[in-house]
Amino acid sequence: MEMTGEHRIAAPRSVVWEGLNDPEVLRRSIPGCDTLEKTSPTEMTATVTAKVGPVKASFGGQVTLSNLNPPESYTISGEGKGGAAGFAKGGADVKLVEDGDGTMLRYAVKANIGGKLAQLGARLIDGTAKKMADDFFTRFAAEMEQRAGAGAAAPAPTPAPAPAAAAPEIPVPTPVPAETVVTPPSPAEAPGFATAEPIPAPQPVPATEPAPKPAPAVAPPPRPAPPPVAEERRGGLSPAVWITALVVIVLVLLYLYL
Numbered sequence: 001m002e003m004t005g006e007h008r009i010a011a012p013r014s015v016v017w018e019g020l021n022d023p024e025v026l027r028r029s030i031p032g033c034d035t036l037e038k039t040s041p042t043e044m045t046a047t048v049t050a051k052v053g054p055v056k057a058s059f060g061g062q063v064t065l066s067n068l069n070p071p072e073s074y075t076i077s078g079e080g081k082g083g084a085a086g087f088a089k090g091g092a093d094v095k096l097v098e099d100g101d102g103t104m105l106r107y108a109v110k111a112n113i114g115g116k117l118a119q120l121g122a123r124l125i126d127g128t129a130k131k132m133a134d135d136f137f138t139r140f141a142a143e144m145e146q147r148a149g150a151g152a153a154a155p156a157p158t159p160a161p162a163p164a165a166a167a168p169e170i171p172v173p174t175p176v177p178a179e180t181v182v183t184p185p186s187p188a189e190a191p192g193f194a195t196a197e198p199i200p201a202p203q204p205v206p207a208t209e210p211a212p213k214p215a216p217a218v219a220p221p222p223r224p225a226p227p228p229v230a231e232e233r234r235g236g237l238s239p240a241v242w243i244t245a246l247v248v249i250v251l252v253l254l255y256l257y258l
Helices: 013-020 023-029 115-120 122-153 239-257
Strands: 002-009 033-040 043-052 055-069 073-081 087-099 102-114
Touching (some): 002 122, 013 023, 013 102, 023 033, 023 043, 043 073, 055 087, 102 115, 102 122, 115 122
Antiparallel strands (some): 002 102, 033 043, 043 055, 055 073, 073 087, 087 102
């Protein structure tokens, strides 16, 4: 009996490869698998209960992995014995091809059946084998997609936040007092000086009372002009007389010396 097929699995090829080598994943994926244990890196033992037509039997056997080419391909082969029901042995070449964000799994199966199972007819055996293969890959794909989804949903570790830089201290300005009252030194602080009465500090004018306005300046009344003084009261000659005399003197001198 020969059978080929392919299934697309929505998971990376590395995840699918790990699943094909995981005994627990294979046990949950193989229809009717009761136990599956890994005895070495390339060997496993299994117990499977299968029903082909009217015949139902439990097969126990060994599974071997060969032609390992991770993560692209390998060959899985095995042989199982079901007592009076007969036996089954064969193998499958499995190949993984990347398909976008998923993986295309292709397989080619070759198997031989003997004993009572072989008497049921090739059509019944082929139909049962194909159904078991479809069930296996359906379950296996669901396992891989769930594993890939769990890996993608796992949150990345959040890095510890860097310590915040200390804010620079801003100096607070010291308030300047509005008024400073100078207190005279005490006799103990300034010996030899007589004690003076403290000068009272000027009291600020309340802001609510307006400052008095200066009274407008009043011009003084004009003084009366002094009465005119008669020329004769001043004493001496009048200007007309001494000017005339001066002119006469000048003329006489010019006459005498010219």
